[in-house]
Amino acid sequence: MTRDLFARHRAVLPDWLALYYEDPLEITHGEGRHVWDAAGNKYLDFFGGILTTMTAHALPEVTKAVAEQAGRIIHSSTLYLNRPMVELAERVAQLSGIPDARVFFTTSGTEANDTALLLATAHRRSNAILAMRNSYHGRSFSAVGITGNRGWSPTSLSPLQTLYVHGGVRTRGPYAHLDDRDFIDACVADLEDLLGHTRAPAALIAEPVQGVGGFTSPPDGLYAAFREVLHERGILWIADEVQTGWGRTGEHFWGWQAHGRNGPPDIVTFAKGIGNGMSIGGVIARAEIMNCLDANSISTFGGTQVTMAAGLANLNHLLEHDLQGNARRVGGLLIERLRAVAAQVPHVREVRGRGLMIGVELTRPGTDEADPEAASTVLEEARAGGLLVGKGGGHSTSVLRIAPPMSLTVAEAEEGAAILERALRSI
Template identity: 80%
Template sequence: MPDWLALFYREPIELTHGEGRHVWDADGKRYLDFFGGILTTMTAHALPEVTKAVSEQAGRIIHSSTLYLNRPMVELAERIATLSGIPDARVFFTTSGTEANDAALLLATNYRRSNQVLALRNSYHGRSFSTIGITGNAAWSPTSLSPLQTLYVHGGVRSRGPYAQLSDPEFIEACVADLEDMLAQTQRGSVAALIAEPVQGVGGFTLPPDGLFAAFREVLQQHGILWISDEVQTGWGRTGDHFWGWQAHAASGPPDMLTFAKGIGNGMSIGGVVARAEVMNCLDANSISTFGGSPITMAAGLANLTYLIEHDLQGNARRVGGLLIERLRAVAAGLPVVREVRGRGLMIGVELVDPDGSPSAQAATLALEHARERGLLIGKGGLEGNALRIAPPLSLSVAEAEEGAALLEDALRQVQAEIEEADIEGGQS
């Protein structure tokens, strides 16, 4: 394995099996899973409906490629096209969110005949050569080389930066002015698309005020610029209030394209892009996917999506996620190490700081370790690596939310004590 392949924890753990909202490691220890394989185990571990669909499809045929029709792919494409809200939608399946965003960039740049792309600061869109080129988070961007010319605008981070002290309407106005100023410095008609996460995932679950992208869309349409909503982490009801993240900005109508992945497969490798037909059909060369839309992953996606909708997991994310956020905010009120608890639904970020208020990656690393010791798995991210990322399966119960909050509170209290002790020792030296 390469040296740059990241692993959580001082002593990395091997997960051997899971059930519901829990997983077990190779030593037999059970954990409450509040990260779901980076927001990928969306409904539950070992969900019977999904495992049955995978098993039955595997007994028929596992692979064929997009050169041949397969019924699960067509059925899932039809359902996603309808759910997307995009008129006359077309769906292309990939194997990951990175590949989905890569395909969206290919479509946008070809449709607009331009390699200029607008992206948000603090963003993350994947690890391919093209998606690294539009990632506004230096920790996840190992090269400055890119086939694209990327222009970064404000808007993804509400509580830090030059506009943090503004009211929500003033924040939106300032971000729009920044966008307009950026476009005024480009040749008219030269920008292909704006790509943006409604909630920035790797960036630490930061989000703008509702309505920002509606305001952006008004400007984009004046220039003919496409809007790509990166729904890899926000899609399928995780934010609770909406099925897609873009719907928090619905005054503008649907985006021209949206990308998806992660949760739809409940662990199977599914990604894809949805676009209106005019954009999707703009390619004038052959293009296929060897593994995108495979019969076995599509069967899993269909079963998972059916379970999600029939059991109203979006509503559960809204209800249980709301309780969990309020519980964590109550915890944070007594802990100076916690600067902010933010998020929506079951997509929650907890930002940690040093006693002087500066971002603390060390505190986040300690919190990860102490939570793991107590049987709770969480993630981390943020531009400075100081944000905890909490994203349990959407079937999380109230009791499990309370349990996880209590475990995290205990872990954070230990972090607070260790940070204060280190600060005192540093002052004495």
């Protein structure tokens, strides 16, 4: 049955639409932290639909909210008042830390970042954008134009002039040998030098933890130091929180807060986890930035009632059950467990991450050369053992990405770590 579906998939969908596994997997249903395939096999889910199933599969509060809202009205567009949209916007604005915040809802992280770029370039009257090397911000024409990861940027054509900055990857590149303080100083000096050779950019866009890039991050405080340089020149700071928001990193509710000594970003984008699988993205910005557009606009599907109902129920569950705290506690245990395993597996270069956002980088033993074949082997072996993980990485897809629902239990973390240990030892 699955092979037939795979043949049909290939006959009607694009060749560049990536699928995991030599024998692709059809997931039919899920509950909690587990999913099942069409053959009835059960898996512990350590990837959550690319960090999207944030709280749990089939979370009763969310499914109930969706069903009840769908029984009333599913959609009306932004041309009409929408109570669930206003209520979720109020909650998000309050949680953002941005003064006088305005919220605009989209259907995806790509669309959210695209909107943020529109706001920044219009507000600043500049089409120059600073972005981080190894970054990923979506698959729209503007988003791939600011993506610093070659594997996910299919064209060099872009409506934007993009300038790439050092700092998103701590353990590779020309500054990797420096300690954290000197690393930050070197990256700031590079930024200042870059700004001396270009017209004033509209904004810097950065992921606090680079998602597709392999869960890499700079030392805490880098973006605060960047902010000082940017603020002097009126350049905006956009924090791409599509993967890091809502407490996923454990230590903070937003990833930018690890770099927040100079206050919140000018613009924050979000998506993925807030909808727990429903299509929600969005942009938060100060009113003067959000309201700078001098033309009408709407969003047909952004903020539709059924997705907003899901987002409200999901956010309430997350806050009431302190899933941020759970991500910190269980994620910390999982990272240490995986680091103990890594010390005995020559292919593992580094285990890194925060909370329940963990990367395991694989290289050829004794070198820094990426080993995507080893990553594929582990992906397959983990699946055979009943565990689903993801892949990523800037130098090739050689980083295992681990991001389970934030309600993961200690027992499930240990179970997943044991399966992953066996898979790593099989390389």
